[in-house]
Amino acid sequence: MAKITMREAISQALMEEMDRDPAVFILGEEVGVWGGTYAVTKGFYDKYGAARVKDTPIAENAIIGAAIGAAMQGQRPIAELMTINFAFSAMDYIVNQAPKLHYMFGGQFTLPMVIRAVGGGGRQLGATHSQTPDAVFAHFPGLKVVSPGTPEDAKGLLKSAIRSNDPILFIEHATMYQVRGEVPDGEYTIPIGKSKIQREGKDVTIVTYCKGLELSMKAAEELSKEGVEVEVVDLRTLRPLDMQPVLESFKKTNRAVVVEEGWKSFGVGSEIVSRIYEEAFDYVDAPIIRVAQKEVPLPYNRMLEQAALPQVPDIVAAVKEVLK
Amino acid sequence: MAETISMPKLGFDMAEGLLVRWVRQVGETINKGDVLAEIETDKATVEVESSASGVVLQLIVDQGTVVPVNAPIAIVGKAGEVISDQPAGISKKPADEKPLRAAPTVVPVSQAVVSAESDSVKASPLAKKIARDNKVNLANVQGTGPGGRIVRKDIEAALSSNQSPVTSVQSPSAVIVSHEDEAIAPTRLRQAIARRMTESKTSVPHFYVTHEYKMEAVMTLRKQVNEYLSDSEKLSVNDFIVKAVALALREFPNLNASFAGDKVVRHGAVNVGVAVAVENGLLTVVNKNTDQQPLRQISMDLKNKVAHAREGKVRPEDIEGSTFSVSNMGMYDVENFIAILNPPEAGILAVGSAREVPVVESGVLKVGWRMKATISVDHRVSDGAEAAKFMQALAGFLENPVRMLV
Numbered sequence: 181m182a183k184i185t186m187r188e189a190i191s192q193a194l195m196e197e198m199d200r201d202p203a204v205f206i207l208g209e210e211v212g213v214w215g216g217t218y219a220v221t222k223g224f225y226d227k228y229g230a231a232r233v234k235d236t237p238i239a240e241n242a243i244i245g246a247a248i249g250a251a252m253q254g255q256r257p258i259a260e261l262m263t264i265n266f267a268f269s270a271m272d273y274i275v276n277q278a279p280k281l282h283y284m285f286g287g288q289f290t291l292p293m294v295i296r297a298v299g300g301g302g303r304q305l306g307a308t309h310s311q312t313p314d315a316v317f318a319h320f321p322g323l324k325v326v327s328p329g330t331p332e333d334a335k336g337l338l339k340s341a342i343r344s345n346d347p348i349l350f351i352e353h354a355t356m357y358q359v360r361g362e363v364p365d366g367e368y369t370i371p372i373g374k375s376k377i378q379r380e381g382k383d384v385t386i387v388t389y390c391k392g393l394e395l396s397m398k399a400a401e402e403l404s405k406e407g408v409e410v411e412v413v414d415l416r417t418l419r420p421l422d423m424q425p426v427l428e429s430f431k432k433t434n435r436a437v438v439v440e441e442g443w444k445s446f447g448v449g450s451e452i453v454s455r456i457y458e459e460a461f462d463y464v465d466a467p468i469i470r471v472a473q474k475e476v477p478l479p480y481n482r483m484l485e486q487a488a489l490p491q492v493p494d495i496v497a498a499v500k501e502v503l504k
Numbered sequence: 505m506a507e508t509i510s511m512p513k514l515g516f517d518m519a520e521g522l523l524v525r526w527v528r529q530v531g532e533t534i535n536k537g538d539v540l541a542e543i544e545t546d547k548a549t550v551e552v553e554s555s556a557s558g559v560v561l562q563l564i565v566d567q568g569t570v571v572p573v574n575a576p577i578a579i580v581g582k583a584g585e586v587i588s589d590q591p592a593g594i595s596k597k598p599a600d601e602k603p604l605r606a607a608p609t610v611v612p613v614s615q616a617v618v619s620a621e622s623d624s625v626k627a628s629p630l631a632k633k634i635a636r637d638n639k640v641n642l643a644n645v646q647g648t649g650p651g652g653r654i655v656r657k658d659i660e661a662a663l664s665s666n667q668s669p670v671t672s673v674q675s676p677s678a679v680i681v682s683h684e685d686e687a688i689a690p691t692r693l694r695q696a697i698a699r700r701m702t703e704s705k706t707s708v709p710h711f712y713v714t715h716e717y718k719m720e721a722v723m724t725l726r727k728q729v730n731e732y733l734s735d736s737e738k739l740s741v742n743d744f745i746v747k748a749v750a751l752a753l754r755e756f757p758n759l760n761a762s763f764a765g766d767k768v769v770r771h772g773a774v775n776v777g778v779a780v781a782v783e784n785g786l787l788t789v790v791n792k793n794t795d796q797q798p799l800r801q802i803s804m805d806l807k808n809k810v811a812h813a814r815e816g817k818v819r820p821e822d823i824e825g826s827t828f829s830v831s832n833m834g835m836y837d838v839e840n841f842i843a844i845l846n847p848p849e850a851g852i853l854a855v856g857s858a859r860e861v862p863v864v865e866s867g868v869l870k871v872g873w874r875m876k877a878t879i880s881v882d883h884r885v886s887d888g889a890e891a892a893k894f895m896q897a898l899a900g901f902l903e904n905p906v907r908m909l910v
Contacts, residue, residue, distance in 0.1 A: 434628075461629050462629050462633040464629040465628040465629075465630040465631065465655050466650075504649060
């Protein structure tokens with residue numbers, strides 16, 4: 181097992197799939213000559229050339245629209261959005277065209293496309309460039325939404341996404357490219373739509389994903405020093421949502437905290453909590469608490485930004501609260 | 505003008521009733537005599553009929569509420585009628601009416617846990633489920649969660665504790681005291697039996713007289729009569745006994761009486777009560793004016809009332825007003841037993857099985873049908889000689905049952 185960064189894991193996945201399948205190609209802003217805003221596609225332009233690593237104009241609707249057209253023609257485009265905040269410029273294509281074409285045209289087309297989007301706050305990019313709107317996209321049937329929290333999952337899930345015949349939004353976190361983790365040697369994929377227990381425990385279940393996983397694992401570590409054994413369930417995919425590990429864990433611990441970076445209202449946590457209440461009501465021993473972003477446009481000021489984002493102490497406090 | 509329906513008084517010692525269920529809801533049309541609600545008293549679940557016709561305008565109390573006798577429970581009037589016309593007595597908010605209190609103190613065991621939940625007891629869904637599964641009454645568990653909420657560990661502590669959570673008088677409900685012993689909370693009916701029987705046995709001086717009856721004639725007559733009756737109408741041995749008791753009581757008015765402190769009240773009517781075993785206890789259903797009715801009518805009346813009792817749906821008139829009781833355990837192959845008086849009655853007859861036994865008649869050993877019965881009598885009202893004569897008079901009917909037909 182090699183210990184590599186999230187950036188390397190994603191880069192490896194892209195390269196392995198491009199090597200494997202000539203139909204796979206990348207398009208996006210600065211993905212070619214510059215090597216990607218977050219340097220994920222560094223070296224790709226030289227290796228695969230302009231035909232498979234396409235720099236595009238700064239026009240997100242054009243990027244996604246072109247990807248949809250290519251996918252309908254049998255190509256396997258990977259469209260990169262510099263930040264997920266720009267997805268709003270291409271919203272019609274992302275939520276209204278890509279997820280529905282297969283359905284609207286009676287199955288005549290499949291859309292084997294991946295939209296890689298960088299989300300999340302914490303880099304002082306201002307209110308409009310720091311959002312975590314994952315729940316918005318997970319709302320639409322037909323669009324799969326994947327958001328990994330470890331290099332191993334990022335690589336395995338991205339490879340599965342590229343091979344999938346459905347449109348997939350693959351959300352990476354802007355502050356996690358340097359996160360290191362062990363990745364299996366050689367070829368592997370991880371199925372989309374499977375949640376995973378990332379840490380076992382018996383006292384309380386934390387349900388989370390992506391950046392929330394990083395924070396929750398730290399919180400679990402702190403809590404273990406106080407004798408609290410936290411089980412951390414990583415959703416990895418928001419749609420289709422795999423509740424089974426969540427419910428199994430909850431039925432064991434009877435108490436849960438849901439951690440997400442997005443806003444609390446109408447968020448991922450709301451969905452998870454609802455499903456637990458619906459499907460495991462008789463196992464609820466305490467109200468389930470959501471840890472999420474404060475309900476404000478994310479501030480630019482570093483101190484304020486950090487205060488608005490969920491932090492490890494927030495999670496620790498929430499766990500203690502549900503254990504009361 | 506809207507009319508107020510109140511909690512009826514269904515017995516001389518009824519102080520309150522549990523409103524089990526509203527049969528009609530607000531806005532529904534109801535006719536006088538239609539069933540409006542079901543209430544549970546000390547004795548049974550009974551149906552409350554509307555005393556007015558119109559539309560149900562308001563249900564004043566919630567289901568599961570214990571309501572004092574005569575307190576208003578509902579208002580029936582014309583559709584759209586403004587209830588501010590209501591009589592002054594009920595314009596008060598229920599909160600002002602102190603006697604109203606919550607239900608869990610009185611509901612039957614089988615429902616106690618559920619209603620404890622739905623009430624003021626705060627518990628997590630998991631705690632409720634474990635409590636339900638283990639028949640733990642949440643009212644007896646101390647919650648340690650936020651705001652006193654009962655959580656899993658509280659129930660587990662209660663279960664593992666060898667000490668029985670205190671079953672207070674206020675909350676009689678099933679409680680597991682350990683893995684072996686089980687404390688069963690009494691139903692209202694059970695509580696009533698306990699209270700009344702204790703009162704009777706400790707405050708009424710009982711004496712007993714046993715008599716053996718020749719039953720050949722009743723057995724033969726019954727067989728003959730039943731040949732002319734459909735299955736649903738066939739007479740039982742008990743029907744003959746009830747009728748015979750009623751006729752004998754007419755001759756002994758002092759035993760169809762009640763001791764009332766400074767006087768003995770001899771009842772004008774002979775209303776024979778018949779003890780019926782029901783789930784968790786027994787009830788006495790009453791045949792009114794038994795001495796005046798033909799056997800077939802007595803039989804049908806008792807069949808109906810026994811059926812009501814067994815279904816837990818007796819009406820007030822089914823169980824009130826008995827002046828003397830008959831408790832028959834003949835169906836259980838019982839030779840003889842003695843009964844405790846059912847106050848304020850002065851007498852009760854305990855009837856054993858009619859059995860084929862060896863008998864000596866005129867120096868000859870034969871096989872005969874015999875049945876023993878024992879009368880219990882309130883000694884404040886009567887004495888042994890009178891009771892013995894009554895038992896003989898009873899024999900006069902049972903051994904010559906044709907007398908009951910004329």
